[in-house]
Amino acid sequence: MTVLLLEDEYPAAERLQRLLLQAAPEAQVLAVLDTVAGALAWLATHPTPDLILSDIQLADGLSLEIWEQAVVPSPVIFTTAFDAYAIRAFQAHSVAYLLKPVKLAELQAALAKQRQWSELNQLRVKSEELTVKSSDALASTLNSSLLTLNFIERMLDTLRPCKTRFLVRQGEQLLPLPVAEAAWFLSRNETVTLVAADGRRFVLDYTLEQLEGRLDPARFFRLNRQIIAQLPAVRRLHPHFGGKLLVELHPAPAEEIVVSREKAPALKAWLEG
Template sequence: MNILLLEDEYPAAERLQRLLTQAAPEAQVLAVLDTVSSALAWLAANPAPDLILSDIQLADGLSLEIWEQAVVPSPVIFTTAFDAYAIRAFQANSVAYLLKPVKLAELQAALAKLRQWGDLRVKSEEVRGNSVATSALNSIEHLLDALPRPGRPYKTRFLVRQGEQLLPLPVAEAAWFLSRNETVTLVATDGRRFVLDYTLEQLESLLDPAQFFRLNRQVIAQLPAVRRLHPHFNGKLLVELHPAAPEEVLVSREKAPAVKAWLEG
């Protein structure tokens, strides 16, 4: 197994290589790179490795930028101190998302999943070669698509940054979310604000729809944060939130009945 290691901290790179000698003695680390730019250059000049083992934060940016700028077919095991990038990571051929410090048992489990993924891909190719029914092929491909996805139905907490610290914030303490200039901010019930690495579309799929509702393109609110509804022009609704929003939060005439039904339960 040929592995490309992306890590900008020397001790962490050394530790991962030691763990690999125990978890996969046959593995060969082809290169250890610490920047997005060097990784893109290496991938452009070399055959795709069997696996990429990558930290999220590299010396010149997020490693996720690699998959946004280039087509990289290799499966990836991400290692990071943050869980805020998990959704984007699973869109980049991710087999596993391991929080630092990486434990041997977790790395072994991730490599086992990788081997299972590879076995399924082989079976899928055999099905294609034998011209088996399309439904059988589709069932294998659907299983492959499902392997990297997180299993929890709804998110229960966010890991947010406060100064130099990372704090677990229960979802119940999130009053509303605002998207502005491609940045999503979580506004807590006590007025604190935290920048998240999610889009509102991603949050819609992660949050319990009984508790959270997308009021418009910019705002998702939790039920207790909605204090009042005020009739507005052309059948729209003006939503009064707590903590207060920096600008008017309007619900379209088309969505107004759904908001009322959500509030009534």
């Protein structure tokens, strides 16, 4: 697997390369670039890499400008200290959006998604090639149909169902807790806590990134890098300075929950349904 790394901070680039080699020993880093201009020039003169690992903020601007100025078919894993650009990032073939400091388990999960993406894309290309090469119309139609069914089956295999319950610890016991009873999930000091609607708290063996991929997006919304809330827990929104929103949750957390100006429209749209 060939990788292009976009990062303008040398220590962060070194750490990410070490994590990458732990998560995927076969990975080959082709180049480490720190500017948008440098990335555009490199992509214009080199074969397309299998994967791009990219920070959002580079030395001369946002890396998202690369995908706005050029067609880059490589899947992308974004690594950043900010959550404000998630929506724009997923318009650039993004398979994951990891918040710094990136953890090994998160990178491994993102690479697994990238491999699934690559397999499905290869299957699509093969389907198109076989359809074009077929000289017999009937055979072409049949082959295309079979390949399409195969593609759909492979894609369905990669889709994991939304969680319906968690196995939580209460004293010395393990109890199944329906997801519907969760009010919100909070990440603090690398520990994720589930807060139930009745105020009970349970520590989970998940990261927020893992939960975000398994929870029903119609019912759950990631308010910021620390918290995911279920719809009934959101009681009110209050205007905050700079276009941000202050979110009132029940049960009430110990600190204010603020949604960034960039994410505020998406939150409003989610609440409206």
